[in-house]
Amino acid sequence: MDTTLNREIERPSAERGAPPSAVDAAAVARTACILLGGVVAIEGVRRRSPVGMLTALAGAELIRQGIRGQGSFLRAMGVSREERLPEVIELTRTLTIGRSPDELYALWRNPETLPRLLDGMGTVAVRDETESDWRLKGPLGLHLAWRTRLIEDRPGELIAWMSQPGAWIPHAASVRFHAAPRDRGTEVALRLRIVPPGLLLGSPFEGRLRIVPGLLLQKLLRQFKSLAETGEVPTHRRAPACRGAGRDE
Amino acid sequence: MRALCWHGVNNLRVGTVADPEIVNPHDAILRVRLSTTCGSDLHFIDGYLPTMRAGDVIGHEFMGEVVEIGPEVKRIKKGDRVVVPSFIVCGSCEYCRDELYSLCDNTNPHAELQEPLLGYPTAGIYGYTHAFGGYAGAHAEYVRVPFADNDCFVVPEGVSDEQALFISDAVPTGYMGAEFCEIKPGDVVAVWGCGGVGLMAQKSAFLLGAERVIAIDRFPERLRMAREHVGAETLDYTQVDVLEALKEMTGGRGPDACIDAVGMEAHGKTFDAAYDRVKQSLRLSTDRAHALRQAIMACRKGGKLSILGVYGLMDKFPMGVILNKGLTVRAAQQHGQRYVPRLLELAARGELDPSFLVTHRFSLEAAPEGYALFKNKEDGCVRVTFAP
Numbered sequence: 001m002d003t004t005l006n007r008e009i010e011r012p013s014a015e016r017g018a019p020p021s022a023v024d025a026a027a028v029a030r031t032a033c034i035l036l037g038g039v040v041a042i043e044g045v046r047r048r049s050p051v052g053m054l055t056a057l058a059g060a061e062l063i064r065q066g067i068r069g070q071g072s073f074l075r076a077m078g079v080s081r082e083e084r085l086p087e088v089i090e091l092t093r094t095l096t097i098g099r100s101p102d103e104l105y106a107l108w109r110n111p112e113t114l115p116r117l118l119d120g121m122g123t124v125a126v127r128d129e130t131e132s133d134w135r136l137k138g139p140l141g142l143h144l145a146w147r148t149r150l151i152e153d154r155p156g157e158l159i160a161w162m163s164q165p166g167a168w169i170p171h172a173a174s175v176r177f178h179a180a181p182r183d184r185g186t187e188v189a190l191r192l193r194i195v196p197p198g199l200l201l202g203s204p205f206e207g208r209l210r211i212v213p214g215l216l217l218q219k220l221l222r223q224f225k226s227l228a229e230t231g232e233v234p235t236h237r238r239a240p241a242c243r244g245a246g247r248d249e
Numbered sequence: 250m251r252a253l254c255w256h257g258v259n260n261l262r263v264g265t266v267a268d269p270e271i272v273n274p275h276d277a278i279l280r281v282r283l284s285t286t287c288g289s290d291l292h293f294i295d296g297y298l299p300t301m302r303a304g305d306v307i308g309h310e311f312m313g314e315v316v317e318i319g320p321e322v323k324r325i326k327k328g329d330r331v332v333v334p335s336f337i338v339c340g341s342c343e344y345c346r347d348e349l350y351s352l353c354d355n356t357n358p359h360a361e362l363q364e365p366l367l368g369y370p371t372a373g374i375y376g377y378t379h380a381f382g383g384y385a386g387a388h389a390e391y392v393r394v395p396f397a398d399n400d401c402f403v404v405p406e407g408v409s410d411e412q413a414l415f416i417s418d419a420v421p422t423g424y425m426g427a428e429f430c431e432i433k434p435g436d437v438v439a440v441w442g443c444g445g446v447g448l449m450a451q452k453s454a455f456l457l458g459a460e461r462v463i464a465i466d467r468f469p470e471r472l473r474m475a476r477e478h479v480g481a482e483t484l485d486y487t488q489v490d491v492l493e494a495l496k497e498m499t500g501g502r503g504p505d506a507c508i509d510a511v512g513m514e515a516h517g518k519t520f521d522a523a524y525d526r527v528k529q530s531l532r533l534s535t536d537r538a539h540a541l542r543q544a545i546m547a548c549r550k551g552g553k554l555s556i557l558g559v560y561g562l563m564d565k566f567p568m569g570v571i572l573n574k575g576l577t578v579r580a581a582q583q584h585g586q587r588y589v590p591r592l593l594e595l596a597a598r599g600e601l602d603p604s605f606l607v608t609h610r611f612s613l614e615a616a617p618e619g620y621a622l623f624k625n626k627e628d629g630c631v632r633v634t635f636a637p
Binding site for chain 2: 096098184185215218219222225226229230231232233234235236237238239240241242243244245246247248
């Protein structure tokens with residue numbers, strides 16, 4: 001997995017030592033970028049639908065890139081002023097759980113566990129011993145879907161998996177079990193490494209790639225702990241409330 | 250069913266909501282027999298605590314009868330008359346095993362709302378803010394109780410509903426506060442606040458062996474309760490200089506232990522109290538902490554400071570006084586499950602009767618008026634009970 005995730009992303013060579021004519025090419029490309037963005041944005045707004053909204057946002061992003069002279073579109077055209085590489089985003093969350101590494105390993109490998117932990121956030125369908133299909137709820141009613149494959153499995157110690165080609169956000173993840181001191185159980189570390197999609201680089205969404213997955217990891221880990229220690233995941237679902245249908249759904 | 254709901258700052262209304270259901274296998278459903286107002290509710294009613302949602306059912310101090318149990322409930326049965334501490338606890342995590350119940354790791358579904366503020370999340374509470382779990386409250390006909398085997402305590406025959414009711418929160422909170430004082434024979438304990446928790450802290454200080462208890466408040470009827478029902482000496486802080494009076498009453502030593510049972514909306518007559526009031530009104534600070542600062546100042550050198558009042562993120566906390574006087578500071582939300590069996594036994598033996606706290610008995614339908622009375626401390630109000 002290291003080779004795939006840490007591989008050097010080939011960078012455009014236009015910037016360094018570019019001949020003077022390249023500056024003109026860049027100016028033309030930036031103007032084109034702004035004009036194209038304007039057309040796309042107007043078209044998006046006219047549609048007045050969630051897809052139209054996204055189209056409009058994409059248009060706005062093109063305009064922004066054109067003005068700043070850098071971004072994924074200009075990079076693709078080989079005229080970006082920047083030299084940034086997509087960095088692999090790495091996140092780890094750790095929690096101590098009052099069960100033995102072997103018990104926790106077995107619980108994580110139980111095909112019913114992950115779907116329970118994701119309940120409300122998305123679904124995981126376990127296809128077989130090594131492959132699972134994930135589907136996470138996103139904003140505007142959109143879904144992120146991908147397939148993962150088990151790449152390392154050491155009972156009582158480590159489970160690692162990786163997204164399969166075609167995932168919009170390529171990533172690798174692992175859960176590691178390490179005996180905690182005294183009778184405290186196991187220190188469980190959930191680790192995620194993401195290759196940010198080039199389109200998001202330098203965009204306002206790039207920061208979200210750290211925050212949202214971090215919250216998700218922490219929530220998964222907390223719910224895993226509760227399930228392991230108590231046999232249930234805490235919830236106030238279906239709680240009576242004086243709103244909507246008289247309860248929370 | 251009918252339930253008391255929070256609809257915004259100082260906006261409580263009784264409405265019709267869905268009945269609670271068994272959601273998890275260790276759940277039980279209680280038919281509420283009695284519930285009561287708590288001072289900590291006033292903080293979100295007044296809008297000082299974030300993460301309330303319009304329509305939330307409130308109330309966390311209650312007792313009732315078990316009417317339904319989940320498949321994994323073993324000890325509690327349908328028909329049991331039980332009292333339930335206000336914090337929901339799992340009984341299996343490291344904190345529960347250490348009897349630090351309000352720190353339970355497994356009952357707050359919204360841990361992520363607390364972690365940025367506290368570093369680590371606490372247990373969930375019934376009918377409080379969503380940062381404390383967002384569970385539906387008990388000012389209602391029915392309430393869902395998770396982990397029923399750990400959180401429901403059968404009320405012995407001979408202990409009335411009203412006596413059992415306060416063993417849900419006011420009594421164990423007060424008792425814990427007195428236990429924090431590590432009382433030795435001959436000790437003098439001063440308690441700021443004569444609300445339900447303060448009066449119970451005073452009573453508990455005597456039960457744990459205090460020689461003298463000094464109660465501080467400004468409402469004559471509350472001070473009378475402290476004298477007549479608890480046997481405390483009293484100080485009206487609007488009439489005397491508390492620091493001087495306490496010195497005088499303790500031979501110049503100061504109280505051996507000081508308990509703050511007031512919290513973030515303290516009233517006071519000094520400059521720091523007025524300054525706090527302005528800052529809190531402007532939302533520059535969450536706390537008016539006059540009572541706590543006075544307790545820190547009054548405490549003897551090397552004494553114990555026990556904090557039961559609820560606070561936000563306080564500023565102007567006189568750490569230098571605590572350090573130089575070598576005070577021991579203890580604070581917690583109630584670890585109720587640790588004390589309830591002991592307290593029910595004391596009540597059954599007739600050594601503890603907290604029912605004198607009830608000054609007003611209302612139906613659930615009249616709960617908004619009950620809270621208005623309680624908040625403004627009108628008509629001698631100490632605690633209002635609601636019967637659905």
